[in-house]
Amino acid sequence: MKDIILILILQLVYVPCFTLRTIFLVKNLIVPASILGFVEALIYVFGLSIVFNGNQSVWGMIVYAVGFGIGILIGTKIEQKLAIGFTTFNVNLPTKNEALIEHLRQNGYGVTVFKGEGMTSIRYKLEILTKRNLEDDLIYTIKQYEPNAFVVSYEPRRFIGGYILKNMKKRKVK
Known part of the structure; x- marks a missing residue:
């Protein structure tokens, strides 16, 4: 036994x-x-x-x-x-939600905004890189500001340079 x-x-x-x-x-x-x-x-x-x-x-x-x-x-x-590593979020919005973009940037997220053509209207895509342990906070924030956002996330394997890497080291983890 x-x-x-x-x-x-x-x-x-x-x-x-x-x-x-x-x-x-x-x-x-x-x-x-x-x-x-x-x-x-x-x-x-x-x-x-x-x-x-x-x-x-x-x-x-x-x-x-x-x-x-x-x-x-x-x-x-x-x-x-x-939750080791990072996640990239692509957030598709029907309007350029300035309040969401500003809130994310003020909270240390690097946000790149793209304007594109959807099937029936102009769409806005936010590209956001975050640490994996902050995914839930980011999703919660997106839902608060833009409940109809279409969100896709994936894990990048490698990245070099950029604004976000320097600031992620300084950013406080909740």
Whole structure:
């Protein structure tokens, strides 16, 4: 029975390490990814040896799989809390909402405004780069000023220079 509990605990540590390592690699954070890879490999080999050498092999395999599934949930929640990196928002507006633009700029967001042709009218697009941990605040602000805005977000992999990088370092994180 203690082996079954140990297998579950190992999976609940192993899988979040695996999840975070993968995310760190995607975000080009090589050193933390390497450290997690080392820990992950140790846990993986140790856990599998318990599963395949124990007398409870069927139950051990089931608990191993259950721990894997729960570990994915835990790893994802940890990554969402860490919110590493940046997000770019493209906000499509029916009018040039000066109040929204000014509010965002006063709160440290870099906002670039584009004017374009929509299907039936002129549209305004705001391009905003923010830290991932500030996404919810930004969305809340956009909804307050422009409830009908069409918002698309994505994670940029690389950027160089510009106004926003200098000011993001100075900006207070809530």
